[in-house]
Amino acid sequence: MHPVSAMHPVSAASTRPAGSIRRPLCAGLLALTCLLIAGPAAVAQSTAQTGPAPVSPAPVSPERAALEARLSALTTALKGDVCATPDAARALLAAGTPDVAAPAAKSQADKAAGPSQTEIKTNSTPGKPLEKAALVSLLKQAVVLIVAGENSGSGFIVDSNHIVTNNHVIAEADGKPVIVAGVGIGSPREAKIIAHVAEEGPAGRDFAVLQVSGPPLTTKLALTPTVADLQPIVAAGFPGLLITNDVQFHRLMQGDLSATPEIILSQGAVMAIQNRSAGMPTIAHNAPISGGNSGGPLVDACGRVVGINTYIRVASDQGTNAGYALGTEGLLKFLNKVGVSPAVQGGPCE
Numbered sequence: 001m002h003p004v005s006a007m008h009p010v011s012a013a014s015t016r017p018a019g020s021i022r023r024p025l026c027a028g029l030l031a032l033t034c035l036l037i038a039g040p041a042a043v044a045q046s047t048a049q050t051g052p053a054p055v056s057p058a059p060v061s062p063e064r065a066a067l068e069a070r071l072s073a074l075t076t077a078l079k080g081d082v083c084a085t086p087d088a089a090r091a092l093l094a095a096g097t098p099d100v101a102a103p104a105a106k107s108q109a110d111k112a113a114g115p116s117q118t119e120i121k122t123n124s125t126p127g128k129p130l131e132k133a134a135l136v137s138l139l140k141q142a143v144v145l146i147v148a149g150e151n152s153g154s155g156f157i158v159d160s161n162h163i164v165t166n167n168h169v170i171a172e173a174d175g176k177p178v179i180v181a182g183v184g185i186g187s188p189r190e191a192k193i194i195a196h197v198a199e200e201g202p203a204g205r206d207f208a209v210l211q212v213s214g215p216p217l218t219t220k221l222a223l224t225p226t227v228a229d230l231q232p233i234v235a236a237g238f239p240g241l242l243i244t245n246d247v248q249f250h251r252l253m254q255g256d257l258s259a260t261p262e263i264i265l266s267q268g269a270v271m272a273i274q275n276r277s278a279g280m281p282t283i284a285h286n287a288p289i290s291g292g293n294s295g296g297p298l299v300d301a302c303g304r305v306v307g308i309n310t311y312i313r314v315a316s317d318q319g320t321n322a323g324y325a326l327g328t329e330g331l332l333k334f335l336n337k338v339g340v341s342p343a344v345q346g347g348p349c350e
Contacts, residue, residue, distance in 0.1 A: 123343070124347050128349075136265065139299070143236045144181060144184070145260075146178065148178045150172060151172045153295040154238050154292065155295045157221065159340065161211055163209070163211075167197060178192075186215070193209075194211045195208065202324070203280040220343065222305070222344065222345050223305045223328045224305065224346060224349075227283060233306065234266070234298070234300075235289050236296050237294075239264055239290040240292040266288040280326060282327060287323060290312070302345075306328055307331075332344065
């Protein structure tokens, strides 16, 4: 008898030694928050590396004054080693960004109750496998890096302003800014958590939906509940084990909004589809994934999401592990309840 394998969420903070990525994430989140609060002028300064913008002599509104005070506090913190005193960094981030005439958002309780429930329509037309270059291009545009507090993970775009990820990727945000970055996003943006759910067990739901403002997102991934044993799949995301070797990631964490780390892609096949009877199909697969892949898509050859990578099981005594993705069938039920309507294709990929 072999001991039961350990279950590990595939979030960046869960499977790497403390400090190996949390320190750059901590400092990087503060730097990115500074730039996002300061607005377009600061973004231009960061990209062009110009001097500070002149202070306008015109009177400022109370809302703008609050933003400037928040920016000043963050800038002062960044002059020292903010992550050497993590409690102070957490407190500073927990203050959030002052609201500026923002429309009232529905509470999580309202979203979960179902008033926004919408019917997601499924297109049963069979999909067509993409050429390798086209599949890579699609995933580079539609998959994003998510930084939430001292944690990081992956996510994917499902419509013009919504991104799907795992709840455990953003669970440590706790009022701190959630930053999303990627080729399809343009400059990094702050995202709002509009719905999330967390349940225990291998068939438990672990989903979150983020909303971003700004220009509409043009490249998105379609979802499909159609998946089969031995089907070829691709896992896409930003595992910390690999992106920490990317100079673009370090530039981004230093506040360079023009820098985007390369997406990490791995290939494999579906080994089993478990827990169908529990209403949450769980896809066991052998595409290599690790900490940071959480929330990223598992796609078929047509570029359609068949599942969301969520955890791995590791048998340390055997030197082996397996990746698990929560199937799209369960994700679609969640999205239907919170009023998000992604494109859905029900036909096979052939």
